Amino acid sequence: MHLVGHAACDVQLSDVLSRSAYHSSIDKKKGAYYSQTVRIIIVTALLATALAWSIQELPAAFLVVSGNSMYPFAKSGQIVLVNRYIYRFSAPDAGDVVAFRTPDSGELAMKRVSAVAPGPRYHLLGDNCRDSLDSRHFGWVSRDEIIGRVEPLGRRISP
Template sequence: MIARVVASALVVGAVTGGVACWLRHTFLVTTVAGRSMLPTYTSGDRMLVRRVPLARVRSGDVVVLADGDLPARSTRSASTRRDPPGELIVKRAVAVPGDPVPAGVPVPDQVVPPGHLIVLGDNADASYDSRNAGYYAADALIGVVVRGMRRNPHS
């Protein structure tokens, strides 16, 4: 009887640990810092991000990217402004590989090449994005925002 209880506890623990690892590998929860995605997201808003490859990103998706040498598993706040290398940034994907390059983006191509995307902040006046930096590499992509949660304005 005790052996059966111990075996059941070990199975439950292994399953729980496996689910926790899968969730951690698949999702990221982060907090917005900055103004470049106003009015969509404000500083302090939380977001649930699903880690995806570039092939799963569509124009119009809000994405989180690593700015610099940031490990993909970071839980740092996602910034919507220009930060020191190593921060996460939040932008809207406006063109993915094969899409036409939007006007105002200083790149030599007419079509976004493989392995790259063009991202813009919703608040152009406060955004450092593809209008300044050109393409963002697929290697910088962390994932797509699947849910945003407004911060409590009374906190």
């Protein structure tokens, strides 16, 4: 069957239909490509979120000591281990060295528990009291601000 028209535009109906089918298949491929790309982006975002969450929830973290407020327990440059799970099963006791967020600035610090008060709230002091900003400065620390118990590893990073 021929379409009626100018001789240069003489096109068969089957050619028109095959071209539209061709373009339709290209559109389907583009749609599949875009939906696959969206799926990849979503899966990647979910995996990145899960990885970030799992790193924060690791049972332990390594920290490098900065300053001498806990000397002789830990020296500046020494690596310590923070056990994040120990206090899920028990409360900090007097004498424990804990990692916590300071109430005034939210900075990560470590001090020794010197007293426990109702609430529970903890009075924290540095072992080197002349070189320590501790509960004498920022007050008592709530249980929610304590991250875990600190264990020294004995290794030191050179400056």
